[in-house]
Amino acid sequence: MLGAIEAGGTKFVCAVSDENLNIVKRYFFPTTNTEETLKNVYEFFDKFEGLKAIGIGSFGPIDINENSPKYGYITSTPKIGWRDFDFLGEIKRRYNIPVGWTTDVNAACLGEYEVGSAKEDNSCIYLTIGTGIGGGAIANGNFIEGFGHPEMGHILVKIHPKDKDFKGWCPYHGDCLEGLAAGPSVEKRYGIKAEDLDPNHEIWQILAYYIAQALVNYTLILRPEKIVLGGGVMKQTQMLKLIKKEFRALLADYVEIPMIDQYIVLPSLGDDAGIIGGLILAKQNL
Numbered sequence: 001m002l003g004a005i006e007a008g009g010t011k012f013v014c015a016v017s018d019e020n021l022n023i024v025k026r027y028f029f030p031t032t033n034t035e036e037t038l039k040n041v042y043e044f045f046d047k048f049e050g051l052k053a054i055g056i057g058s059f060g061p062i063d064i065n066e067n068s069p070k071y072g073y074i075t076s077t078p079k080i081g082w083r084d085f086d087f088l089g090e091i092k093r094r095y096n097i098p099v100g101w102t103t104d105v106n107a108a109c110l111g112e113y114e115v116g117s118a119k120e121d122n123s124c125i126y127l128t129i130g131t132g133i134g135g136g137a138i139a140n141g142n143f144i145e146g147f148g149h150p151e152m153g154h155i156l157v158k159i160h161p162k163d164k165d166f167k168g169w170c171p172y173h174g175d176c177l178e179g180l181a182a183g184p185s186v187e188k189r190y191g192i193k194a195e196d197l198d199p200n201h202e203i204w205q206i207l208a209y210y211i212a213q214a215l216v217n218y219t220l221i222l223r224p225e226k227i228v229l230g231g232g233v234m235k236q237t238q239m240l241k242l243i244k245k246e247f248r249a250l251l252a253d254y255v256e257i258p259m260i261d262q263y264i265v266l267p268s269l270g271d272d273a274g275i276i277g278g279l280i281l282a283k284q285n286l
């Protein structure tokens, strides 16, 4: 049996599957303090004696450098109690089986790369536009990372002409991509939750402009074969079209890309991309 933990800033998902990634059981619970959250994780996995490996996709930033003394830690998160938390160490000490460790978005990227929208491709980016914005990338089966993992959400973008009064809400940068275009930015601007705004509201055009700029930058730097867009904001069905239109205008045919409808896509695994990616990560660590 394989296990996976999708550790999000607001909720955790744990799951176990057979060797073919067929999910046998899953368990959702809110992310509270480390003690209570881990208690829920243990309560779930303790029931499965045949567990052979676990894959963790965690919210971050996290330390993925195996030579670092803080390898396996969640590092500089503003989330109280989770800063400098040895997440991987806790799980390894409890279960004494191989544990794969990566970011939540790398895990989702792996799911889409192996069995989802990018399964025919050799490279892929997964970007989530939810409570925050984060991205993971894979080329030829490997996560793209170096000194640390990518932080695709905190890049700098040009302000939309109709958005000059909004300062952004990223606690570190104010008006970085996440500060301007993640779900909560909508409520900060209008006092209404993103999911409750009219699909014809001009905000979607503004968000699409920011996201398209990000995709142009990722395209130019990595030249991936596929970009998969997930997260709550992408539940707005008009967004994909708006983003593609802005993207084409901004890229201005400078480089060749795959057919746009095959290039910028939704996750074919839907909300399961992260947990399935976690199971694949577990399998890879067997």
Ligand SMILES: Nc1ncnc2c1ncn2[C@@H]1O[C@H](COP(=O)(O)OP(=O)(O)OP(=O)(O)O)[C@@H](O)[C@H]1O
Pocket (backbone or CB within 6 Å): 007, 008, 009, 010, 011, 012, 128, 129, 130, 131, 132, 182, 183, 184, 193, 194, 195, 196, 230, 231, 232, 233, 234, 235, 236
């Ligand atoms: N239908 C929708 N339309 C627009 N925005 C939405 C919609 N559903 C959710 N959102 C926004 O998406 C954000 C939540 O994103 P999401 O559901 O991807 O959670 P998440 O960021 O993955 O959570 P976690 O931090 O646990 O990983 C919220 O800001 C919410 O307002």
Ligand SMILES: [Zn+2]
Pocket (backbone or CB within 6 Å): 153, 154, 170, 171, 172, 173, 174, 176, 177, 178, 179
């Ligand atoms: Zn930022």
